[in-house]
Amino acid sequence: MKPNDVDASLDGDQKAEPEGSELKEGFQFDGYDLAFLSKVAQRLAPLAARPSLAPEEARAIERAVAALRKLPEPTPEINVQIEVAHHMGGEEFSESYSYVVKLDPRRIEIRSSGSQRDAAVGSSSFGLESLEWDAHGQAARTGNRDTWLERLAYALARDHTLSVKYESGGPCAETV
Numbered sequence: 001m002k003p004n005d006v007d008a009s010l011d012g013d014q015k016a017e018p019e020g021s022e023l024k025e026g027f028q029f030d031g032y033d034l035a036f037l038s039k040v041a042q043r044l045a046p047l048a049a050r051p052s053l054a055p056e057e058a059r060a061i062e063r064a065v066a067a068l069r070k071l072p073e074p075t076p077e078i079n080v081q082i083e084v085a086h087h088m089g090g091e092e093f094s095e096s097y098s099y100v101v102k103l104d105p106r107r108i109e110i111r112s113s114g115s116q117r118d119a120a121v122g123s124s125s126f127g128l129e130s131l132e133w134d135a136h137g138q139a140a141r142t143g144n145r146d147t148w149l150e151r152l153a154y155a156l157a158r159d160h161t162l163s164v165k166y167e168s169g170g171p172c173a174e175t176v
Helices: 031-049 055-069 145-156
Strands: 080-089 093-104 107-118 122-134 139-142 161-165 171-175
Touching: 031 055, 031 080, 031 145, 055 080, 055 093, 055 161, 080 145, 093 145, 107 145, 122 145
Parallel strands: none
Antiparallel strands: 080 093, 080 161, 093 107, 107 122, 122 139, 161 171
């Protein structure tokens, strides 16, 4: 039986549960997901052109951008993580924010997080937006996609660090 077929033993409004071999396989995106992921690719693309990047780092960013642009088609060999981070403040009070795009054959993850340090109170860390899709068709979203894009644009317009991890797992970092 196909997952969308109605089982004769069920009421007309109920659908049969998919069996193990019938579970959906592959990323599932709606139009909003694809538009958002295209905008993420657009924001990341200029990072690959930085003259101070090692050629492997630039290629890793280019591969991530290409993988995002060709969605919903999968890129089985992709394994890249790009992180943009920025820090504000001084000794008495400071804030740090991180924006991560992680792509591998089984998962796409886009998230942001932050931390604050107040000399009088202490430090705290917090998650902001988190958008995830996995190859089993599952998706989880916390926060607003547009807000994530705005936060990333803000960080890219200021002093920030860029960290690229790719297939070999070797971390690379550059302060801009």
